[in-house]
Amino acid sequence: MAGNNEQNSRVARRKSQPKPPKKHWFRRIILSLAALFVIGVLAGLALFFYYAQTAPTVKQSDLVNTGTAKIYDQNDKYLTSLGTNDHEYVKSSNIPSTLKNAVVSIEDRRFYKHKGVDYYRILGAAVGNLKGSSLGMQGGSTLTMQLVKLAVFSTSTSDRNLKVKAQEAWIALNLEKHYSKSQILEFYINKVYMGNGIYGMGTAAKYYYGKSLKDLSLSQLALLAGMPQSPTYYDPTTYPSYATSRRNLVLEAMYDNKVISKSQETAAEKVSVKTGLTSSGRSSLAKHEKTNKILDAYLNEVRQDLLKKGYNLTDGEKVYTNIDMDAQKRLYDIANTSQYVNYPNNGKQTFQLGVSVVDSYTGKVSAMIGGRKTGNVTYGTNRAVWTSRSNASTMKPILDYGPAIEYLNWPTYKSLSDTKYKYPGTNISVHDFDNNYLGNMTMREALVQSRNIPAIRALQAVGKSRAKIFANNLGMNLKTVNYANGIGAGVSTLQVAGAYAAFANGGVYHKPYYIRKVTTSDGVTTSYTSTGKRAMKKSTAYMITDMLKGxxxxxxxTATTAKISGVYQAGKTGTDNYASQYKNKVPSDAVVDSWMAGYTKNYSVAVWTGYDKSTEAGGYLDTSNEKISQQIYRAMMNYLQQYSPNSDWTKPSSVGTTKKNGIEELYVVGHLFSSSEASSGTASSASSSSTTTGSSSTSTEASSRSSESSSSSSEAASSSSSAESSSSESSSESSSSSEASSSSEASSEATSSETPTADTNNTTEGQ
Known part of the structure; x- marks a missing residue:
């Protein structure tokens, strides 16, 4: 009995002891998930605001696509735009409510309810991502976010990531604080891409239907509203079946959004998607493309110039250029037809060219072409501004003989020696195209016949430092000068045309320029010009011109092919030979480049011809085609002179004339060289020959005047007293540099160790 009681008491004690709590695993899971969710949300918010801090700033100009820059010619006549098509901006008041409803219905039905970001839509897009549907991150974008994408980001895959989406959302939230729904919709409708190089639905209406938006039907507006998703495939002219499906989807969305009735939807769906399409838009685009093709090189330079000036090219700027469109068309035809020049076709490479036309008086670039037979390219290679090819002997007036007249007062009859010669300080011989030596000749003869050795001798006499200053005052932008540059350096046709224009303009240089004024969309006009600067004395310009006439x-x-009967003009040719390592790979008469640069008082024209890949098959010029540069020049200058006055240059009072061997030669007044002075430095003269200065020089000049045949006694008198009209020029003209000092400078330079650049070491250019 006692045992049973004891057993019962144990059972009772066990029952009376408290039971351990049950493990609530389910609640723990829920709490953990909730905690993770909160942490995830906080982390997401932190990441969102982190990305938001680096979001770009958006200005109204980024949103308002008022149109690409419009280009006008020298007479303020509209030519084209810098975009692929003219853009028509439509204000909100002129956008039909039907189009607004169509866009909102298909793109963002809750547009008028959210504040830039639609959280319901984002949630739906997230679910779509989890299900693997096509909604993805794009499906979460509101119209405002799409506008941000168009204005700041892009539709490329690289911009479809979490960072960009976060920044889009942040910017969209801010935009909604500063702009009304009506403004945002206006920005979007004018900014979307509509295919065929068209931006904005207003422009698309003109392109596809030849009408304004307000004149389009429900069916047509629904199609325009649906096209931005895939402009190429929803083009009604190319893919009418796809376009029909997309239009009907928009109409269905409009009905679901209760902005049209069922009967309107049904009636619009029955209309053929091709109804109302016109070819006028495509014809206009074709004309636009043709104009841009003719202008391509010029437009490319204008575009780059505008960007340098700080314009963004999308604000509808009106850009007034210096282009002469008639001259540009003629230049294009000269380059791309056989009407004026017969171009070779070697079946391996296309014969190429680059041409610049500059107004001699102002520096305005009147026309330019960067190549021929270039195909359908936009902003293609512009060979007119290439600086990778040598300008060969067109450099001689700029770096050799111009400085010799300017600083050493050389007369045109200054004698130079065309004998065996090496670049100073080297063992590299200078050669001519014929590998001959013609002995002593005048500076005029050396320039007319384009002999290389006399040119380098002139550069040596002047000194590289002064020659560089002279050349850079003419826009050559040479960082260094070596003696080989005396017969060519890497400069463009535009630079050469600008420099030669200074010779034509009495020594005043205008940097070539394309744009004369720009008017922005807010009506602000900024004018541009090229201020003329005296780059040389009038005497130098006139004497160079007189020699280049020859x-x-x-x-x-060497430029007889460029002659135009009755036209007063001056010019210089240039051909660049192959370097030694290529000579055995091309014919003996092969050259790399052929130039012709010349000018009248009105225009300066520089022409480069050659092949892009000169060291590859079919890349060389020869005697059969190296004069094509002259033919191009002649055809262009002949056209220009038809509409310009034809007059000769007037000899300035600082230039005198004298007869030498029956030829009328020129000299700088006050520096009439005697026969011994003129021949100083030639092979036949004494090495110690030098020019005297002071009273003895005056006496020598006086005696030489009496023994030589001067043009007139009055001119002889004026030679001792006349001065340039410019006081500064008069002062510089009257200061004479003695031949002795220049010779010593040349000697000191000759002792310097210098090796000409590789591409000109073997130049044997002489034409």
């Missing part, structure tokens, strides 16, 4: 008109000149 290059074209003399029977021994």
């Amino acid at each position: 290059v074209i008109n003399s029977s021994t000149g």
